[in-house]
Amino acid sequence: MTTLTDIAWDDTVLPFQLDRSDVRGRIARLDGVLEDVLRQHDYPAIVEGLVAEVALLTALIGQTMKLRWKLSLQVRGKGPIRILATDYYAPVEEGAPARIRAWASYDAERLNEEAPDPFAEIGEGYLAVLIDQGEGNLPYQGMTPLDGGSLARCAETYFAQSEQLPTRFQLAFGRSTEPGQGEHWRAGGVMLQMMPAVAGAAREGTGEGGLLRHTDILSGAADENWNRANVLLDTVEEMELTGPSVGLTNLLVRLFNEEVPRVFDPQKVYFGCTCSEERVRTSLSIYSAKDIRHMTTPEGTVTADCQFCGAHYVFDPLSLGFEAVKNPDGTPKEADDA
Numbered sequence: 001m002t003t004l005t006d007i008a009w010d011d012t013v014l015p016f017q018l019d020r021s022d023v024r025g026r027i028a029r030l031d032g033v034l035e036d037v038l039r040q041h042d043y044p045a046i047v048e049g050l051v052a053e054v055a056l057l058t059a060l061i062g063q064t065m066k067l068r069w070k071l072s073l074q075v076r077g078k079g080p081i082r083i084l085a086t087d088y089y090a091p092v093e094e095g096a097p098a099r100i101r102a103w104a105s106y107d108a109e110r111l112n113e114e115a116p117d118p119f120a121e122i123g124e125g126y127l128a129v130l131i132d133q134g135e136g137n138l139p140y141q142g143m144t145p146l147d148g149g150s151l152a153r154c155a156e157t158y159f160a161q162s163e164q165l166p167t168r169f170q171l172a173f174g175r176s177t178e179p180g181q182g183e184h185w186r187a188g189g190v191m192l193q194m195m196p197a198v199a200g201a202a203r204e205g206t207g208e209g210g211l212l213r214h215t216d217i218l219s220g221a222a223d224e225n226w227n228r229a230n231v232l233l234d235t236v237e238e239m240e241l242t243g244p245s246v247g248l249t250n251l252l253v254r255l256f257n258e259e260v261p262r263v264f265d266p267q268k269v270y271f272g273c274t275c276s277e278e279r280v281r282t283s284l285s286i287y288s289a290k291d292i293r294h295m296t297t298p299e300g301t302v303t304a305d306c307q308f309c310g311a312h313y314v315f316d317p318l319s320l321g322f323e324a325v326k327n328p329d330g331t332p333k334e335a336d337d338a
C-alpha cells in the first residue's frame with residue numbers, strides 16, 4: 001500500500017540550507033519520472049543505471065539554477081556508451097512542475113552488459129553543462145573531463161572548476177521491489193554546495209591534472225564547516241535516499257540536525273518532452289529542396305524520430321525546407337499568395 005507520505009515525496013526536489021555551516025543543498029527522490037524516462041526505450045540494465053544517475057544529477061543541479069528555460073547535461077565518451085543526454089525545463093509558472101527528459105546512445109556490439117564498472121563503459125570523454133535562458137539570451141556551456149570514477153564526481157569537478165564552488169553529491173538508484181508493487185526504478189540523492197559568499201578564489205588546483213579540490217578554495221572556518229557537513233552526509237544509507245519509508249524532511253533532520261537545517265518550497269519534477277511536428281518543421285526549414293530530396297525515403301516521405309520520447313513524425317517532402325511548395329496541411333503555397 002502507498003501512503004500519502006510516500007506520494008508527497010516522490011518525484012520531488014527539496015531545497016535546504018544549513019545555517020550553522022553556510023552550506024546550501026538539495027535533496028531529491030525520483031520515482032515515476034524515471035519510469036517515464038526509461039519506458040520510452042529498451043536499454044540494457046547497465047545503460048538504464050547511467051541514465052537514472054544522470055537524470056538524478058540533472059534534477060538536483062537544475063533546481064539550483066535560476067533558470068528561465070532549460071538546463072542540459074551531456075556526457076560524451078569514446079567507449080561503448082557514447083552519449084548520455086538530459087534536459088531540465090524550468091517550471092513555466094509558480095507552482096508548476098519542472099520537466100526532465102533523457103536518452104542514451106550506445107554501441108550494442110561493444111557494450112559489456114555485465115561490466116562491474118558501468119562508468120568505465122563511457123570511456124574517455126567529457127561532461128558538458130549547457131544553460132539556455134531562451135530567446136534573446138546567449139547560451140552558456142561549461143565542460144569537464146570524465147574523471148573520478150562516476151558521473152557524480154565529474155559533476156563535482158565541474159562546479160569546482162567552472163564555479164569555484166565546493167560541491168558534493170551522494171546518490172543512490174536502482175530497481176525497487178517493494179511489496180505489492182511491480183519492479184520499478186527509484187533514485188534519491190543529496191547535493192551539498194558551499195555558499196558562494198564563503199568560497200574563496202583559487203589560482204591553482206592541487207588535484208590530478210591540476211584540477212581544483214575543495215581545499216584549494218576553502219580555508220579556516222569555511223573548510224571546517226564543509227568537512228563537518230560532508231562527514232554527516234557520509235552517514236546516509238542507500239535505503240534512506242531511495243525511500244519510500246523515510247520522508248525527505250525527516251532524512252534532512254536525521255543527517256544535519258546539529259547544522260540547523262532550513263527548508264524551502266519543494267519542487268515537483270515530471271517527465272516532459274518538448275518535441276512536436278512544428279519544432280521538427282522549424283529545424284528542417286534551413287534546408288533546400290535538394291537537401292530535402294536526399295532525406296526522402298523510398299516511400300516518398302521524410303521521417304524523424306525523437307530520441308527522448310520516441311515520437312515518430314512523417315512529412316511530405318514538398319512541405320519542408322525554405323523552398324517548400326506545399327503548406328503543412330498539403331495545400332499549395334501559391335493558394336496563400338493568390
